[in-house]
Amino acid sequence: MTALPTKRDETWRYSDLEAVARVWPVATHAHVVPAGETLALPILLDAADDAVTIEDHEIEIGASAQAIVHVAITSGRLGRVFVKVRLAEGAHFELTGAIVGGGSDTHEIVTRVTHAEPNATSAQTVRIVLGGQATGSYLGKVAVARDAQKTDATQSAKAMLLARTATANLKPELEIYADDVKCAHGATVGELDAQALFYLAARGIPPAEAKALLLRAFVGGLFEGTPDETRFDAAIDAALEKML
């Protein structure tokens, strides 16, 4: 794992390899969640404009254990979070992610989730707001092993582009070898709703505030009621404000 990655590797295809070279190699954080226990892993990447931050995590989730990963990438030239997960029987994995990127930022969340045993559940939700020439990616692969019957895996990725020059790459993927599973995945890329913007304007809300309101509704609420809410939402708000 010391050779610099190339774009031929699909998990690095949309990355900023020049920036990667500045910090390579990157250490992997290994986590083992014992049976029945819970791991909470909050990752907030909000370092200064020129920062390059790569977080690489591997999580083994034991039987009936769970891992809750919260990710917000709100600034930095390159912010990347890679999470590799293996779920044992009855385990649960949750990833909730927000990306806000402007300028020529590259922000990416990459997951590789393996349901190795039966009855495990995973839910991944990612919301991305991009302006300028930013690139935002969610590359998520869920693999369901032959024995992993009754798997329930969902992936929902949505991106909002504030400029035609920004790029969103949403790739929720499934690789299923079991037959009795429930897997749902969806990805949409859109722009701010012009009808909603006019409705807000017609009630007196100026354009920048109207956009902020809609964007907060889009990325906000992801972390509501969690211990990370205040810290994450503050970083997201600051990033949105900077962009409008």
Added chain:
Amino acid sequence: MLKIENLHAEIDGKQILKGLSLAVNAGEIHAIMGPNGAGKSTLGYVLAGKPGYEVTDGTLNFLNFDLRDMAPHARAAAGLFLGFQYPVEIPGVSNLQFLREALNAQRKGRGEPPLSGAEFLKIARAQAAALGLDPEMLKRPVNVGFSGGEKKRAEMVQMGIIDPKFAILDETDSGLDIDALRAVGAGINTIMRKPDRAVLLITHYQRLLDYVRPDFVHVLADGRIVRSGGPELALELEREGYKDIAA
């Protein structure tokens, strides 16, 4: 208060308003009726400044402002309110958050201090109660999951909170049940029937006009006002339809 002269407007290059003139003074309520597709909603959108609605000729004066120079939010801050024929749903934004932000943005535009959360809540609750809308609904996202009638009631609650000088109400009566129609009618009278206010009421039916008695009734057909009269004109239209007028 509002003076429209020779208004020509188009959408996507298609001419919809073709020389419309209309003057509304403070203290007056005008009803606009007319066949489907005549351009009634277009008139409301043009007055409110909806993007894509291009004024190609004519003048639009509101309280000595030239509306053509003003962005939609500035028109609202100047006192113009459009009640939508089809209110827009905004997931993730609560009515309270939306309306507080709207009211405070307008106050800021007029150089007034913002209202605190508590002050705002008091006004919002009172207006909801006056229009028979469950105040709990104000916590829900804007118009999301509201029934057709609830959306129209909510538009009137918004009007009560914002307290505009001039309201264009586009088919606010459509979709209302009998009690709601009465409540909305009473709401319009309470909020807007004042010497310094005026209303443009777009409607297809006499029934709302039983509650909100117009001073003038106009027929808009094919992009112009083709006939104007008093309240009796609405009754005549209800009896005879538009065939003689629009022809």
